[in-house]
Amino acid sequence: MKFSALIFLVLFFGTTVDLNAQHLDQMSKQLYPPSDLKKDIDLVQATLEREHPNLYLYIPKKALDYKFDSLRKTIDKPITPIALYIKLQRVISSIGDGHLTVELDYSKLTPQDIAFLKKPSLQHPIYQFGYYVNGKRLFIAKNLSADSTIKRGTEILSINEVPATKLIDNLNSYITGDGYNTTYKRYLMNNAGLFAERYRFLFPEKAPLNILLKSSRNSREIKLEARQEKGFDSIGIKLPPTTEYRMLTADQNVAYLKLRTFYNEPNFVGYEGIFADIEKHKPKNLVIDLRGNTGGELIWAARIYSHLLDIPRYFFRLPDEIKQQKKLYDNPKIRNWVDNRPMSDYQMIQPYSFTFKGKIYVLIDGGSFSSSSLLVANLKNLKNVTLVGEETGGSKNIFTAGVHKSVVLPHSQLLLKYGNIPAYFGDLSHIDGRGVMPDVPITYQIEDYLAGKDLELEWVLKDIEKTVNLNN
16 A cells, blocks of 8 residues: 555645645535445445455454445435545455555546645644654654744644544554554554544544643643645655665675665666675675565565575465465355466576575564565575564565556546455464564664664664674
C-alpha cells in the first residue's frame, strides 16, 4: 500500500473551501443518492468474493458480511464520494490485506485540478503539526503553527477531549495492513502523514482544535485555529536513489547496502556492480538496510537473494507444501489456483557467481513491506543472517499481490485496487497474521527520534566491534 501526496492534497483542501477544480469539485461536493452508492458497495463486495483468494484468512465470512451490511445501513442520505471513501476504508482495513486499497482515480484530475492544488488554501488545523506515534503515545515531530514556543517532542495528551491513545486506535482502523500487524500502520502514520490525514477524514469540520499538551514541566491546553498555508507541490523534489552503497568503516570491513525500494528505474542494471565491489574489498560484514522499503518488483528482491545464497533455494513454498496446510488448501479458490499452477512458475533461485558468505545484518522495521518482507522471511533461514529492528510491516508467510487489478466504482468513481494472486513463503504451519520478527528487537523512545539516532546501526557496529575484540 502506497499513499500519494496527491490524495493528501485532496483531503487537505476538503470541504471547507469553495472548489474551482473540476474532478475534485465532484468528489468533494457532489452528493450521490444512497441507492447508487450502495450499488458501488455491492460491487466491491462481489468483486472481492469472486477474486480475492485470501479474503477470509483473518476475518470470518460472517463477520465481513456483517461489516458490509452495516456499512450499507449507515448510508441513509446522500453523501459525497469522499465520504464513501472514508466509510469503505474501515471495512477494507478489517480484511487484513495491505495490498488491498480504495483510492481516488488520479487519472481523472484535470489541469484545473492540478493548478488548484498548487494554490494556497485554508488548512485544516490538524496539519499544523507533524506527528510521531510511539506505542500508544502521540508527540509533536514538527511545529508549523504560529506558536513557536511549542517544542518538538511535546506530548499530545488529547485533541478535542479525545485521549491520544483512543485516537491512535481509532485511526489505525482506517489504514490497511497485513493480518493483525500494527508496525506498518505506525510507519505510515509517522512517515506518510497518515495520522493527520486520517484525523481529517473523521473530523473534517472540527475547527478550532483544543489540544492538551504535556511538556517536561507542566501541561497546558492550546487552541489551534485554521490558518493560511501554501499547498504542497511535489514537482521538482528530487527523490533519493533507490539503492545506496558504501563502506561504513575506515578498514573497509563493514559494507552497507540501503535498498529503499524494489521499484527501480528503467535503466537500472542490477546489483552486480555492488557485489563485484564487495568481492574486491572482501569485507567480513554486510549490512542490508530494508527499513522503509515498502516493496516493488519481485525480480529485484530475488536478485538480492541470489547474491547471498549458499545453495539453490525456492523463493516461495511449493504446491505440495501448500496442500499440507488444511486451512489454506480447503479454500476452493486457493485449491484451484495451486492445482492448476505449473511447477515452471516456481523458479529456484540460483546463487550468483559471487555470493557474500560473511556475517549479514538485515535492518528491518514496520516499513519493510510486500516483496521486502518476503525477502526478509527468506533471509531469516540463512545461518549467517541476523535481523535487527522491529517486526516487518509485511506478513511473514502470506500476501496477496501478483498482477494488481483495479475496478472503477461506477457511481462514486472510486478505484478498488487489489491483487488476485496469493504468495506463500515462510512457515505456513503457523499463520498468525504477524510480520517477520527481529532476532534483535530495537525500541525507540521519543528522545532517540528527536536526536536522530540510528539505534539499529549503532547496535550492529557495537556487535561487530565486540566480535573483533573476542577474536583478537
